[in-house]
Amino acid sequence: MMFDFWPYLLLLWKKRWFLLANLTLVGIVSVVFAFFIAEKEYRSQATFLPPSGGAASSSGLGAMMAMGGNPFFGLLAGNESGDHIEAIFDSKVLKRNIIEEFNLYDNYDLRDSPNMFELAVKQMEKQIILVPTLRGRGIGTSRTISYTIQSYHTDPDTARMMAEFVFASLDSAIVYISINKARRNREFIESQFGISSKRLDSLQEAFRDFQITHKAFNITEQMKLTLKTYSDIKTAAIMNDIRLQALQREFRTGSPEINSALNLKRIYERQLAELEQSEQYAVIPSLNLSTELTPAYTNLFRSIEVQNQVHLMLTSELEQARLQEARDVSSLVLIDPPYTAEYKARPKRLSMVLMITAGYMFILTFIIVIYKFFTEFFRAGFRPPKLEN
Secondary structure (H helix, E strand, O other): OOOOOHHHHHHHHHOHHHHHHHHHHHHHHHHHHHHHHOOOEEEEEEEEEOOOOOOOOOOHHHHHHHHOOOOOHHHHOOOOOHHHHHHHHOOHHHHHHHHHHOOHHHHOOOOOOOOHHHHHHHHHOOOEEEEEEEEEEEOOEEEEEEEEEEEEEOOHHHHHHHHHHHHHHHHHHHHHHHHHHHHHHHHHHHHHHHHHHHHHHHHHHHHHHHHHHHOOOOHHHHHHHHHHHHHHHHHHHHHHHHHHHHHHHHOOOOOHHHHHHHHHHHHHHHHHHHHHHOOOOOOOOOHHHHHHHHHHHHHHHHHHHHHHHHHHHHHHHHHHHHHHHHOOOOOOEEEEOOOOOOOOOEOOHHHHHHHHHHHHHHHHHHHHHHHHHHHHHHHOOOOOOOOOO
8 A cells, every 4th residue: 555645745735834934934044054153164285295115116126126027016115105194194193293282172172071082083083184186097996196184274374284283293204104114124134234244254264165175276277277287298198109109119128218208108197197086185186076176166156156246235225224214304295385275165155054954944844744644643543552561
């Protein structure tokens, strides 16, 4: 069964003059309130750019990660994002400083309230607003390109001073966070630098001991000298064999020339055997030892070179971290400073008049309809159910 609206519409039509009189009265009251009673509030605002990045984004390590296409470079770059600014703005410390700076407890008449700070914060959230300006970067992503601090107050100069104070507090907090973050970064790099220095010293000590013990001062050049010496002795041995064969054809066995050639042959063979199989470490190492010395020497030398590169990179990072820690320049760029407003920002008088009038008329109409409904309900003999004890 559908509800019949016609009786109620007819009732409202019968009371049209009553409703019109109330509409006129509430319109006059709302106009008087909006234009003569409601306090005018002036707005002052400051627009600034958020920090674009920290030290790591321009450092050697950060640059290497960026060029390498590391997907986590944006997370490790160490920049104060917009989330930091919003978190600082929403912090209780900042709000308490604002309340105490501008004596808002008295302004809100909350000195005798048991929970005056929380009540003051709720009212201040309508008076001081942080508005981000977002720009899309892709599907479902966006970035903050600027922030605007909006402050409202009945006095235009106070509104301007509030905007200036909030910006100065944000700026100071961001500088503190940046310096504190740079200090932790510097301490971490210093610890890694110390570890790298100890490892480099240890490798250099091991390399020096290896060189002295095995007489491997420059294994590449030493092996070249070994091969050249072996080649020269081998050439001399071949030439001596040719001479010995010629002497044996010309002279009989036991001649002094043949004996001399045989002695040289034995000397050459002994020297070649030493260069091939000697196990004693010498400045001119044997070919047999080269298979042991060359890999060990190369591994130690390569480890020192790699550690040197790490040490140089950490040295550069440490210098940049120290410079960043000493950098106390503001990272917020103010592009639109606050100014003293010359015209009110709120309330919007026309909107206020319409809202008051519409709200009052809706409530009045609702009361008339509900009264009619329950009157008909009880005339029909119905009673509301009794509540059991």
